[in-house]
Amino acid sequence: MRRFDETLHRGYRQSFDIQSVLFEDKTEHQHLLIFETPELGRVMTLDGIVQVTERDEFVYHEMMAHVPLFALAAPKEVLIIGGGDGGVLREALRHRGLERVTMVELDRTVIDLSREYMPAISAGAFDDARTDLVIGDGLDYVATSQRRFDVIIVDSTDPIGPGEVLFTEKFYADCKRCLKPSGIVATQNGVPFFQPDEVTHTYRRMGRAFAAPGFYVIAMPTYVGGFMTLGWGCDEPERADTPLETLTARFRDAGLTMRYYTPELHRAAFALPQYVRDLMV
Ligand code: SAM
Structure with a gap:
């Protein structure tokens, strides 16, 4: 075989x-x-x-989308950068209050082939009237966009090849410019056991743009090596510490069924292992 x-x-x-x-x-x-x-x-x-x-995508896609979205009271505008398989788009669109979800993906072929061979991942999300698809480079988009988003989700490849620009200080600064004052950026940030520099670099680079940079963790079976870190950029420290009662109420009002996300897990995901905290210097 x-x-x-x-x-x-x-x-x-x-x-x-x-x-x-x-x-x-x-x-x-x-x-x-x-x-x-x-x-x-x-x-x-x-x-x-x-x-x-197909087997474990729900873990990553639920946590990339719902943690920043439930941390805000009434998000309306979301920007996804990368994410060509459509999984983050699918999860974001489950928030009925969103007016528009713009997705900027570099490679149209990833979208076309994901839709053809893995249709359950996007589950019709590319046909949703609120989806605004842009084929282009995410760095260029945030450098020039005049729009302001509640949440930016960076579902990128690793910082090798075309995804490398999405881990730079300039990119985070441009994301900050494209966010509303309480806005949040969440990013794919690797597996810290094997990619420790990604935590340190993101912490420093995001910290130049945001007052409250940080990370939350997920256990994603096929991103091997223990916890995966997702980057978190925001100017309001309390956004990473949304009370359980608030999250529970928002989750209940949304009426969504999940396979990984729960309000309790949302809060717990911000509790970092010491070996990850040690990298935040
Ligand atoms: N969840 C996956 C992970 O954690 O590795 C990422 C999945 S998604 C398919 C990653 C997407 O990022 C790819 O489709 C790739 O084309 C896109 N991408 C890479 N660099 C990009 C850039 N500079 N601008 C926009 N999209 C980019």
């Missing part, structure tokens, strides 16, 4: 059995592979790195 060995971490790798390859080619921006597995459903990789599996 053919195998896929991820090449993200030096000296340690996860390996998948491939039942069949559904698509493999170079897009304009990156090498894209989609394959069927016996255990994890369909898996998409970009440049040799796992992006999404």
Whole structure:
């Protein structure tokens, strides 16, 4: 049986059995592979790195979308950068109060092939009337946009290749400019056990733009190495400490069913292991 060995971490790798390859080619921006597995459903990789599996995508997509969205009373405008598989878009759109969700994805082929081979991940989100899809570079978008968002979610690849610009000081400063005063940016920030520099770099770079930079953690099976950190940029420290009663009321009013997110977990996700706190210098 053919195998896929991820090449993200030096000296340690996860390996998948491939039942069949559904698509493999170079897009304009990156090498894209989609394959069927016996255990994890369909898996998409970009440049040799796992992006999404059908089996565990709910963990990441729920926590990327609902933690910043439930931290605000009545968000209206969301910007997603990257996120071509449509999972974050799907989860964000479940908030009925949102008026518009703009998604800026560099690579149209990722969207097209995700819709074709992994349709349950976007689940019709690209056809929602509130979806505003822009094909382009996220750094360029925030550098020039005159719009102001309640939440920006950066669902990027790792800081290698086209995603690298989405981890820079300039990018965070431009995100800040594109946010309303209480706005929040949440970012994909790697697995700190194996990618410790990402925490330190993001903490420093985000800290130059935001008064209250930080992280929250999720346990995502196929982003191997223990907790994954999601970056959090905001000017109001209390946003990362929303009371349980407030979160519970917002969650109840939204009437959503989740598989990972709960209001209790939302709060607990901001409690960081000491080895992660030690990287925030
Ligand atoms: N959840 C995944 C993870 O944590 O690795 C990321 C999934 S999503 C498919 C990542 C997307 O970011 C890709 O579709 C890629 O094309 C997009 N991307 C990378 N660099 C970008 C940039 N500079 N601007 C906009 N989108 C970008």
